[in-house]
Amino acid sequence: MPPSKSQDxxxxxxxxxxxxxxxxxxxxxxxxxxxxxxxxxxxSEAALAAASAHFLGAAEQLAQGRAVVSLPLRDIAPxxxxxxxxPRLLPRPEALIVDGAPAPAYAALxxxxxxxxxxxxxxxxxxxxxxxxxxxxRPEGRYHILVGHRxxxxxxxxxxxxxxxxxxxPPDEATRVRLQYTENEAREEFSDMERAWTLVQMKRALGxxxxxxxxxxxxxxxxxRHELIRLLAFSAEQQQQVALLRLQETQARPLxxxxxxxxxxxxxxxxxxxxxxxxxxxRAALATQTGGAATTxxxxxxxxxxxxxxxxxxxxxxxxxxxxxxxxxxxxxxxEQIMRATTGMRRAAARVExxxxxxxxxxxxxxxxxxEGATALMQAMQLVSLDxxxxxxxxxxxxxxxxxxxxxxx
Amino acid sequence: MQVYAVSLEKGxxxxxxxxxxxxAAFAQVNLRVLLIDLDAQCHASQxxxxxxxxxxPDESLLGVLQGRPLATCVRPTDEGVMVLPAxxxxxxxxxxxxxxxxSGLFTLRKALDQSRGxxxxxxxxxxxxxxxxxxVQATALGAATRCIAPVQAEDxxxxxxxxxxxxxxxxxxxxxxxxxxxxxxxxxMLRGSIDHAYDEALREEYAAQLLQTTVPVRAALRHAAxxxxxxxxxxxxxSSEVRSLFIDLVEELMRLDGVV
Numbered sequence: 001m002p003p004s005k006s007q008d009x010x011x012x013x014x015x016x017x018x019x020x021x022x023x024x025x026x027x028x029x030x031x032x033x034x035x036x037x038x039x040x041x042x043x044s045e046a047a048l049a050a051a052s053a054h055f056l057g058a059a060e061q062l063a064q065g066r067a068v069v070s071l072p073l074r075d076i077a078p079x080x081x082x083x084x085x086x087p088r089l090l091p092r093p094e095a096l097i098v099d100g101a102p103a104p105a106y107a108a109l110x111x112x113x114x115x116x117x118x119x120x121x122x123x124x125x126x127x128x129x130x131x132x133x134x135x136x137x138r139p140e141g142r143y144h145i146l147v148g149h150r151x152x153x154x155x156x157x158x159x160x161x162x163x164x165x166x167x168x169x170p171p172d173e174a175t176r177v178r179l180q181y182t183e184n185e186a187r188e189e190f191s192d193m194e195r196a197w198t199l200v201q202m203k204r205a206l207g208x209x210x211x212x213x214x215x216x217x218x219x220x221x222x223x224x225r226h227e228l229i230r231l232l233a234f235s236a237e238q239q240q241q242v243a244l245l246r247l248q249e250t251q252a253r254p255l256x257x258x259x260x261x262x263x264x265x266x267x268x269x270x271x272x273x274x275x276x277x278x279x280x281x282x283r284a285a286l287a288t289q290t291g292g293a294a295t296t297x298x299x300x301x302x303x304x305x306x307x308x309x310x311x312x313x314x315x316x317x318x319x320x321x322x323x324x325x326x327x328x329x330x331x332x333x334x335x336e337q338i339m340r341a342t343t344g345m346r347r348a349a350a351r352v353e354x355x356x357x358x359x360x361x362x363x364x365x366x367x368x369x370x371x372e373g374a375t376a377l378m379q380a381m382q383l384v385s386l387d388x389x390x391x392x393x394x395x396x397x398x399x400x401x402x403x404x405x406x407x408x409x410x
Numbered sequence: 411m412q413v414y415a416v417s418l419e420k421g422x423x424x425x426x427x428x429x430x431x432x433x434a435a436f437a438q439v440n441l442r443v444l445l446i447d448l449d450a451q452c453h454a455s456q457x458x459x460x461x462x463x464x465x466x467p468d469e470s471l472l473g474v475l476q477g478r479p480l481a482t483c484v485r486p487t488d489e490g491v492m493v494l495p496a497x498x499x500x501x502x503x504x505x506x507x508x509x510x511x512x513s514g515l516f517t518l519r520k521a522l523d524q525s526r527g528x529x530x531x532x533x534x535x536x537x538x539x540x541x542x543x544x545x546v547q548a549t550a551l552g553a554a555t556r557c558i559a560p561v562q563a564e565d566x567x568x569x570x571x572x573x574x575x576x577x578x579x580x581x582x583x584x585x586x587x588x589x590x591x592x593x594x595x596x597x598x599m600l601r602g603s604i605d606h607a608y609d610e611a612l613r614e615e616y617a618a619q620l621l622q623t624t625v626p627v628r629a630a631l632r633h634a635a636x637x638x639x640x641x642x643x644x645x646x647x648x649s650s651e652v653r654s655l656f657i658d659l660v661e662e663l664m665r666l667d668g669v670v
Binding site: 063068125 | 438439440441498499501502504505506508509510511512513515543544545547548552576577580581583584585650653654657660661664669
């Protein structure tokens with residue numbers, strides 16, 4: 001059988017390869033001008049730096065050329081000095097496991113961390129990044145964590161004795177915030193509340209710089225920064241809750257909008273957050289039972305409509321929650337009407353020349369009614385404010401504070 | 411020694427398939443081929459007959475990083491190519507590379523240079539990469555003489571290609587031996603008008619880098635992959651046509667790189 005076309009071709013290429021090998025085996029012709037195998041010129045410092053910046057992540061760049069060492073867990077602690085604390089919700093290991101069981105409030109978080117701890121037991125893929133330094137709270141800590149709080153916490157929970165780490169120089173505050181943000185930003189479990197904390201920390205780290213500079217640090221739009229900062233309307237405890245629930249800003253909008261508009265009192269917000277925590281816990285428990293992925297790290301069970309529904313319900317069924325200090329519902333619309341009317345009247349003042357007699361008379365009647373209404377309202381308010389400002393006995397107390405009389409009373 | 415890095419940050423474009431079949435094709439023309447599996451998922455290693463979990467971490471590139479000579483870590487395969495297999499522990503390779511001088515940019519190149527004087531020198535080295543930017547991609551492009559990117563006519567693939575062009579340009583600044591990027595249309599099939607639009611964009615924007623050889627969708631390629639063989643070992647269906655395509659590719663690359 002004659003050889004096929006493709007076999008011919010293969011034979012041809014093989015022959016060429018063989019010829020080339022023979023040529024290579026022969027000693028090269030003597031040459032004074034060019035070396036046989038010129039060494040490539042070493043890359044410039046600038047090119048190396050550019051390549052590192054291109055290929056390496058922020059944390060990798062920081063760890064460049066530094067050896068990975070195995071450090072005892074007890075020699076490492078989070079940095080808890082003011083301004084140096086990582087802007088994330090991650091309680092201390094001892095707060096997560098109480099009397100050998102996960103603290104109920106952190107059950108879901110503990111489950112995640114235990115899973116991470118198990119995988120660390122098998123193999124630690126990425127070393128954590130630490131810098132030298134002890135703290136008052138933890139004098140035994142010789143290193144503070146820069147990147148890897150979750151892995152350190154997880155290693156503690158599963159009882160690892162040591163962890164792989166890279167030791168770097170202590171970073172300045174802005175570098176620390178930026179690095180921790182870069183490391184966390186891509187992670188699914190990083191929540192908007194934590195982003196808002198990051199922004200506040202960065203603002204302070206930059207010497208209370210204007211928001212524009214803070215936005216530039218993170219490549220955030222003005223709108224997005226505004227949205228995130230709105231989450232600070234929650235009280236400190238509520239912020240912890242929101243972070244624990246990993247509510248995104250859009251999901252939490254009915255809640256923080258209610259606070260900012262004075263339509264929700266702090267106890268009402270607490271009630272809603274409590275209920276959300278129950279829902280999240282129930283979904284997590286269900287997922288554990290069925291072994292399914294019903295909850296992701298974003299807690300998919302809680303969405304914007306759920307929050308909006310709970311907010312509406314608490315406003316309807318729990319008016320008791322509305323503390324006396326909160327703004328009554330009728331006030332904002334009334335104020336808006338007054339402001340609109342005031343602006344309208346100012347504008348009309350320049351245009352009254354053109355009014356005919358009939359229209360003028362009607363308008364005057366209207367204005368009279370307005371003045372009457374305003375006077376009545378002001379009188380009512382003065383009565384109330386007098387009562388509020390001078391509770392019974394208040395004047396007596398004031399008198400008692402007078403040094404002349406005070407001495408006599410003693 | 412030609413060093414081909416098969417790379418793209420997007421996954422699922424057929425990097426491992428191209429790496430294995432191209433390695434086998436180079437072996438067909440009697441060149442000494444080494445495939446280095448740089449992906450901790452070990453797919454290329456398994457394809458070349460090395461079962462997952464059958465080796466120690468230091469029998470992979472991790473061993474070379476610890477100072478073992480490359481020649482002692484490579485092993486022969488039924489495909490006629492040598493392989494430096496991967497190990498799942500290579501998930502920690504990025505951190506290890508970063509701790510090396512120059513973030514490990516030249517680590518692989520040095521290992522390959524040292525292998526030249528050893529017993530098993532290679533004519534062609536093929537690097538199979540994971541779909542990610544990072545220190546591993548950096549050390550691969552720091553050692554490569556050419557980067558090959560398998561692509562399909564898809565938006566996400568073209569976006570990834572743009573990123574790879576940047577990466578190759580960066581790497582050329584530190585590796586003057588890197589001749590550039592070659593784009594290989596792999597599993598290429600234009601179905602609708604949108605595919606044609608992407609194809610046109612590819613041909614316009616990357617005319618200079620586009621390889622002439624195109625690997626279409628072929629059952630033989632899928633079947634060969636299914637039984638973990640290269641198309642040169644797999645006997646059946648339209649495998650002879652696909653074999654011929656990979657020989658075309660070998661010829662084209664050898665011509666580009668002035669080998670024969």
